[in-house]
Amino acid sequence: MKKMKKIGPVDTLSLVDKVELRLMQYFKENNLKPGDPISREIDLSESLGVSRTVVREALLRLRTLGFIESKKHRGMIFKEPDIINNFERILDPTLLGANTLKSLFELRLILEMGMADFLFEYKTKEDLEELENIVRTEEETSYDKTVFSLDKEIAFHGKLYQISKNTTLQRFQDLLLPVFEYLYQQEEFKNNGTYAYSSGKFVTHRMLLDNLKVGTPETFRNAMRRHLEPHFDRIFNSK
Template identity: 70%
Template sequence: MKKLKKLEPLGTESLVDKVETRLLMFFKENKLVPGDAIPKEIDFATSLGVSRTVVREALLRLRTLGLVESKKRRGMILKQPDIINNFARILDPTLLGEDTLKQLFELRLILEMGMADFLFENRNEEDLDELEKIVAAEEATDTHQIRFSLDKEIAFHGKLYQMSNNVTLQKFQDLLLPVFNYVYLKDTENTNLDDYHYSEGEFVSHRMLLETLREGTPETFRNAMRRHLEPHFDHALKTGGR
C-alpha cells in the first residue's frame, strides 16, 4: 500500500472554541444582560448542529470565566464576570514569560504616575493620618538608610492605591504585587542592591510625598512621584533592550 500521510484528527478543541465564540455572539446579539436566563444545552446543540458534549464543554468554560452560572430550577443565567478574580487565577509570576513580567512592572510605574488626580480628589484627613503613621513607623525603624525596602514600599504605596478610591485599580495592584516582588528579587539576585540607587542627588522620600499630597497639587505630586520612582524608572528604561 502506498505510504499515506497521517490523517490528523479534527479535534474537539477547535469545535468547542467555535461554540464558545458563537455563544458569546448570541448573548450580545440578543442584548442579554446579567440575570437573564439562557437557552438549554440541548437547544444550543440543536441550533448549532453539534453534540451536547461540545456545548456542555463550551458552557463549562463560560462558567469557569464567571460569565454564566447555574441556578436551581432556573437553568443557566448570565452573570456579571469578576474581571479581577479571573486575572488572579492566572497571574502567577513563575508562569509568566520574561517580556510579560517586564511589561507588568512598567505598568505599575505607569499607574503610580497616572493616579495623582484621583488621590487629590479623594484625599481626606483620615487617610492622610494613616499615611502619616506609616511614614512615622518607617522613620522610627530605620535610621538613615536610603536604600529601597520592599515592605516599606508596599505599606506606603498600597495605601495610595487604596486612596484612589478605585476598587478595580486597587485589586489590580494587589494582584500585581507578587509580580513586582518577583521581578525585583530576580533583578537583585545578580545585581548588587546598591545598583538600585538614586541616580541624582535629590531623594524624594515617602515623607516628602506625603507632604506634597497634603500641600501640593496633582502636578507637583506627579513630579515628586517621578523622582521617588527614579531608580525603578532607570531600571525599567535601562533593561529595555528596546
C-alpha cells in the first residue's frame, strides 16, 4: 500500500493577514528607521502579486497600529509605533468586561508596590516639595481622614509615577485613570465616597512622603503595602 503523507492543517490566514505579516517582515529585513519612505501601494501590489485592495487594507492596519504615517506630498513613511497609543484607544472602562477591569486594577497595585527603587533613585528636592504641597492641601481640606477622595489619591499617586521617570509607566497610569474612576464608582466606593479602612495601622500620604524623604526603598515598600491595604483586602476577599 502506498504510504500516505499526513494531511497538514489548512493555512487559515486571510490574504490581508499574509500581506500584513509580509510587509512587517520586509520592514525588518530592510532595517527601516523612522522617516524612511515606503513603496507606493501600486508598486507593493505589483511586487507582492496581490490586488491593490488587499495591499490597501494591510497598509491601513499597519497605519492603525502606528507603523506607517502618510505625509502630504511625500507618500508613506515608516515610524516607530507608540506602544501606549493603541492601548489608549481601547481602554474604555464602559466597554471592558469585569475580569479585565479587575486585572487592570491588580496591575496598578503591582506597579505601585514595585516602583520604590525608581522613586529613591530619581527623586529631587523639587519633587519632594511638590508632594509636600499636595499632602498639605489634602490635610487642610480633609476633616475626616478615613474618607476616600479620588482627586487627592490621583494627585499624590500620579506624582509618584512621574518621579519614576519611566514614561511608559506614566502614560500607562494616565490612561488607567478612567478605569480607576469607574471602579471607585462601583459597590464599596458608592457609599458616599466613604471607605472604612480595615485596620488602625493605615499609612497616610503624609507617612509615605516622610518615608520617601528619610527612608529606604525597603521601608517605603512596606509603608506602601499598608497604604494599599484596603485595596488588597478587597481583591483577596472577593476571590
